Amino acid sequence: MKKRYFVGGTLAILLAAGITALNLSPIGRIYLPSGTGIVAKQMCSLTWVSGLESDQAYDFYLAPLLGDAGSVIGYDMDEENREVTASVLGLFWHQRAVWRDGLGCTLVHGGEGFDPDLTVPAEQDFIPLELDTDHRDQWFDTEALDAAIADAFDDIEADSRQTLGVAVLHRGRLVAEHYAPGASRETRFHGWSMTKSTMATLAGVLVEEGRLDINAEGAVPALAEIDDMRLSQITISHLLRMAGGLAIAEDNTGTDPNSEMLFTQSDMPRYAATRDRLHAPGDHWQYMSGNTILATDTMQRLLGDTLPDQVDGLRSRIFAPLGIHSAIMEPGENGVFQGSSYMYATAHDWARLALLYMNDGMVDGDRILPDDWYDIVAEPTPGSNGQYGMGFWLPNERSSLPADTIMMSGFQGQWAYVMPEQELVIVRFGATMGVNSRSGGLALAVSGSLQPPVEDTPQITDAPAEDSPTPDE
Structure with a gap:
């Protein structure tokens, strides 16, 4: 009896250690949350914003994108409240998207300031x-x-x-x-x-x-909040041209910074602004959505x-x-x-x-x-x-x-x-x-x-x- 208890305890420790390691890895930290995030967000938007049938939305847009991950990522649709929750095996990496009239669907991670009743x-x-x-x-x-x-x-x-x-x-x-x-x-x-x-x-x-003025320096509030004078050189033109020089790589692998930004972050401009600076603005072109997020935040204000x-x-x-x-x-x-x-x-x-x-x-x-x-x-x-x-x-x-x-x-x-x-x-x-x-x-x-x-x-x-x-x- 004691031996079984010892073995069971060891397996529990190993399982807990494995889950912890997975959570700290890019797969657990970005890939799986991104997977559940895109399922919740897209099923919500494609159904209640686009107006597609939910089965068609999943089969056309999501199944080919998810590949093998689709076998472990499931979702529940709350038709009455127009919310979608996605998770891995119904247990892990839960993500929730909420529909609001005129605003479409938004992933809600628990950050402050989200008003589910705003329309x-x-x-x-x-x-x-x-x-x-x-x-x-x-x-x-x-x-x-x-x-x-x-x-x-x-x-x-x-x-x-x-x-x-x-x-x-x-x-x-x-x-x-x-x-x-x-x-x-x-x-x-x-x-x-x-x-x-x-x-x-x-x-x-x-x-x-x-x-x-798209060429004005120091005009991007999210960058101005960072204590780095070099960031003030980045202009709206640089950002819209994908030449901001920040480390917001986008390769659609599900483990890239862009996936982490889109599907796990409550404040996307802040996330983009705090990435490392790799190049001086205008010196390097690389297609990255985080650039446009920073420009959008500036113009929206x-x-x-x-x-x-x-x-x-x-x-x-x-x-x-x-x-x-x-x-x-x-x-x-x-x-x-x-x-x-x-x-x-x-x-x-x-x-x-x-x-x-x-x-x-x-x-x-x-x-x-x-x-x-x-x-x-x-x-x-x-x-x-x-x-x-x-x-x-x-x-x-x-x-x-x-x-x-x-x-x-x-x-x-x-x-x-x-x-x-x-x-x-x-x-x-x-x-x-x-x-x-x-x-x-x-x-x-x-x-x-x-x-x-x-x-x-x-x-x-x-x-x-x-x-x-x-x-x-």
């Missing part, structure tokens, strides 16, 4: 664009256009690209759209890092208002004193003028917008945001972006091999895309192409993992379906605009 409802419902078949038939080889869209989807059950939605605007007119089963023009698609382009747009709006004021400020400055009413910009637990990754909107509304750049920053005759803002965001950042501007990706030589194209891009194959010469905006959304989404080919095929209008066809006057990824080919 900021949209003042107006989503207004879809109308398909303009007359304009389409005048300007496009419709068979070629239809073929380009169909090829983006193929067989949804067999095609591992998992394209979920495509929309095409020409001269501000909707000329094509298509959605996979389970998605529609009402679906709010997760843009992932397309959100960075929204933050670059906010920077432009604030510059035009005279409220922000210029929108108002409270989160509802700041949401209203973002809506009134960008979304409402463009006719965007579906957009949800989710905040972190401390109320700071997750401006690197967490904006959701319909395909039409993402296209409306891109159309602002097609229209040179003008909306109904009013300028909301500086007149040189397109050139600024399209200026290649040193060290990016010519492929990254300021919050936007740029085409490489292999892509065959027009040189003046700029692109919003996000994880799992989210894309928006602005092609000024062709007067095209093309958006593509999906749940693509491990294969090329071939979105660049879609853009080229749509562009190739353009044809000059027949001379004797009455011209249609343009309607006023209502409106860590690498580019694939």
Whole structure:
């Protein structure tokens, strides 16, 4: 009896030691909390923000991402309170995401200041664009256009690209759209890092208002709070260009600093600001979402004193003028917008945001972006091999895309192409993992379906605009 007791005690000690060691390792400290965090957060957002069926959301977006980890990570959905809790084997590394009207879903880690009852409802419902078949038939080889869209989807059950939605605007007119089963023009698609382009747009709006100097030193509050004068040299431009020089590596392994920031931290700007400085600002380009988090925190403070004021400020400055009413910009637990990754909107509304750049920053005759803002965001950042501007990706030589194209891009194959010469905006959304989404080919095929209008066809006057990824080919 005593022997069994001794053996049992030894096993308990070894088990406790093993659990302690696991908790202190990158797997226990970052990987598993990140895994449960992304499951809780995405199941909450994809279900109650995007409007997808929960099973489809998991099968399309999460199962391919989790891989073998999916066998030990489970989740519970509280439909009544709109909360999702995820854990490992129902016992360890619990993470909880909470939905709030107008604010989407937020991971709650137990930090102070989170108000589960706060809501900021949209003042107006989503207004879809109308398909303009007359304009389409005048300007496009419709068979070629239809073929380009169909090829983006193929067989949804067999095609591992998992394209979920495509929309095409020409001269501000909707000329094509298509959605996979389970998605529609009402679906709010997760843009992932397309959100960075929204933050670059906010920077432009604030510059035009005279409220922000993107090249000013000492203007990033989260960095100013750190006792290191070198950090004051980092500007908003450095951050939006991914040249801040801080150690916030992003490689989507689940053990990288970016995963730790997104899925385990209550105060993401503070986390990013306290990382080691590896390079002087502007000396090294490396794609890292923590840069945009710091820039977002700075700009959000210029929108108002409270989160509802700041949401209203973002809506009134960008979304409402463009006719965007579906957009949800989710905040972190401390109320700071997750401006690197967490904006959701319909395909039409993402296209409306891109159309602002097609229209040179003008909306109904009013300028909301500086007149040189397109050139600024399209200026290649040193060290990016010519492929990254300021919050936007740029085409490489292999892509065959027009040189003046700029692109919003996000994880799992989210894309928006602005092609000024062709007067095209093309958006593509999906749940693509491990294969090329071939979105660049879609853009080229749509562009190739353009044809000059027949001379004797009455011209249609343009309607006023209502409106860590690498580019694939």
